[in-house]
Amino acid sequence: xxxxxxxxxxxxxxxxxxxxxxxxxxxxxxxxxxxxxxxxxxxxxxxxxxxxxxxxxxxxxxxxxxxxxxxxxxxxxxxxxxxxxxxxxxxxxxxxxxxxxxxxxxxxxxxxxxxxxxxxxxxxxxxxxxxxxxxxxxxxxxxxxxxxxxxxxxxxxxxxxxxxxxxxxxxxxxxxxxxxxxxxxxxxxxxxxxxxxxxxxxxxxxxxxxxxxxxxxxxxxxxxxxxxxxxxxxxxxxxxxxxxxxxxxxxxxxxxxxxxxxxxxxxxxxxxxxxxxxxxxxxxxxxxxxxxxxxxxxxxxxxxxxxxxxxxxxxxxxxxxxxxxxxxxxxxxxx
Numbered sequence: 001x002x003x004x005x006x007x008x009x010x011x012x013x014x015x016x017x018x019x020x021x022x023x024x025x026x027x028x029x030x031x032x033x034x035x036x037x038x039x040x041x042x043x044x045x046x047x048x049x050x051x052x053x054x055x056x057x058x059x060x061x062x063x064x065x066x067x068x069x070x071x072x073x074x075x076x077x078x079x080x081x082x083x084x085x086x087x088x089x090x091x092x093x094x095x096x097x098x099x100x101x102x103x104x105x106x107x108x109x110x111x112x113x114x115x116x117x118x119x120x121x122x123x124x125x126x127x128x129x130x131x132x133x134x135x136x137x138x139x140x141x142x143x144x145x146x147x148x149x150x151x152x153x154x155x156x157x158x159x160x161x162x163x164x165x166x167x168x169x170x171x172x173x174x175x176x177x178x179x180x181x182x183x184x185x186x187x188x189x190x191x192x193x194x195x196x197x198x199x200x201x202x203x204x205x206x207x208x209x210x211x212x213x214x215x216x217x218x219x220x221x222x223x224x225x226x227x228x229x230x231x232x233x234x235x236x237x238x239x240x241x242x243x244x245x246x247x248x249x250x251x252x253x254x255x256x257x258x259x260x261x262x263x264x265x266x267x268x269x270x271x272x273x274x275x276x277x278x279x280x281x282x283x284x285x286x287x288x289x290x291x292x293x294x295x296x297x298x299x300x301x302x303x304x305x306x307x308x309x310x311x312x313x314x315x316x317x318x319x320x321x322x323x324x325x326x327x328x329x330x331x332x333x334x335x
Contacts, residue, residue, distance in 0.1 A: 021178035030170055033113070033142035035125055037134040042176045043106035049095065049122060050111020052316035053138060053167075055080065057109065059317060060172055060180050063087070068103040070095040071111065073271045073310040077318075092273060097123040101131060107174065108135045111314070113147040136171070139163040140230075140315030150248035155228035161192070164315055184317075191320040192237070195327045199238045208241040210263040210299075213250055213313060214271070215278035218287050221252040222278065231267070231313045234323050238330065240264075255293045262297060265304035265333055267326070269313055281307055304333050 028039045047068040048054040054069045058080040069084070070091040076084040090099045094115055100108060100122065108128060110116040116125055116135050128135045141147070144157030165185045172181025211225035225231035225242060229249045232242045243261035244253055266288070270281040278284050285305070288294045299305060306329040312322025 021182055024173050024176040024178065028174065030136075030174060032170070033137040033139060035129075035135070035137075037136065039107075039134065039174055043134075043174065045103065045105050046107045046109060047090070047100050047103050047105040048109045048111075049100070049115050050109070050138070051076075051311055052111045052140075052314055052318075053109035053136075053171075054084075055311075055317055056168060056171060057175075058083065059184055060168070060175065060177050062171075062175055062177065065175065067105065068095075068100065070100075071115065073273050073314065074318075075272050093275060094121045097127065101128075101133065105133055108133055109171070110135055110137045111141065111316075112152075113137055113141050114152065117147060119148070136174070138167045138315060139170075140167065145249075150251065152249040155226065155247045155249060158228040159230050159233045159315065161233065161319075164188070164317075164319065188317065188320045191324060195320075195323045196237065198324075198327045198331075208243050208261070208263045209235055209265050209267055210243050210258055210261070211235070211267040211269075211313065212278075212284060213269045213310065214276045216276050218277050218283065221254045222258075223250040224253050224258070225313065226251050230315050230319060234313075234319065234326060237323055238327055240330070255291065259293050259297050263299055265306060265330070266297075266299045267306045267308055269310040270307050271310035273310075302334050306330070306333070 026039060026041050030037045043065060045067045046057060046065050048057065048066060048070065050071045051073055054066065055077060057063065057066055063080065063083040066087050068088050068090045070089065071094060072092055108116065114120065115122050116128065116137065118124060125135045140159065140163040143163055145153050145155050147153035168181050168185050172178045211231040213223045213225065215222040224244050226244055226246045226248045227242060228247050235242050243263045244251065268281055268284045271279050273279055288300050294300055306326065308322055308325060309318060311318040
């Protein structure tokens with residue numbers, strides 16, 4: 001049962017979602033990750049580089065504007081599958097610059113700056129902007145973060161969930177669907193409040209955790225969640241300490257160091273991509289239970305392992321359902 005204060009908050013958020021939103025006035029100017037974007041009208045064609053932005057546009061009712069997608073970690077959410085099946089997937093991972101501009105987009109929505117940025121795997125923002133193609137980078141990956149330090153960037157400040165609400169609000173304004181943006185943000189805030197209430201009503205929370213995303217190879221150091229990133233936010237929201245202190249988004253840390261930290265439980269990513277061997281969560285489990293170092297960790301011996309979709313560990317709408325799944329799983333973990 002929700003706490004009274006949280007119940008009131010959820011009710012207020014639902015009422016707020018019903019407020020009438022003013023239409024967008026074009027030309028619209030948007031400040032985005034140190035770039036100024038100008039839209040003479042609502043984009044008719046959009047390409048997404050990153051699943052987070054793709055599913056945001058679908059949730060905003062803009063699937064008919066999406067003409068190409070790329071960079072997928074998990075299968076699309078079931079409610080969007082039928083529509084997603086009709087849209088061209090340019091690449092499972094990073095698409096070519098030519099394939100993106102070939103779709104003649106009026107907006108490119110980008111999840112990660114290392115895809116489109118100063119050292120972009122796809123291209124730089126300047127390359128797109130020279131062709132009058134605005135690139136909207138999700139603020140979650142640029143605000144309070146230096147993407148030129150570390151393989152996946154380094155957090156200068158802890159991830160702020162407000163950056164996700166900002167993405168939705170700005171995309172809604174760009175496409176002139178502000179009312180839907182307000183409703184979607186209200187739903188996500190209510191989901192977060194519900195998860196927090198569940199934890200507040202639970203006794204004996206686990207003290208610490210490690211989040212393992214993937215590994216370039218199973219016999220080398222794994223990519224784990226850093227101290228100030230999205231998984232760290234998820235854990236701290238539930239009152240759990242991340243044993244990794246690095247501010248890098250996804251640093252590599254040796255298993256000996258992890259075993260010494262002896263986290264209460266492990267969270268491992270499940271993904272449908274197969275870029276690295278450890279993308280398969282079953283191989284992660286097999287490694288944990290057979291490696292001479294990891295098999296002696298308390299979390300492994302006591303089966304305190306939680307499997308979570310990789311996209312929940314990225315700044316996306318799935319972060320909210322991920323927190324809820326995490327709270328449910330923690331509640332059921334063997335003591």
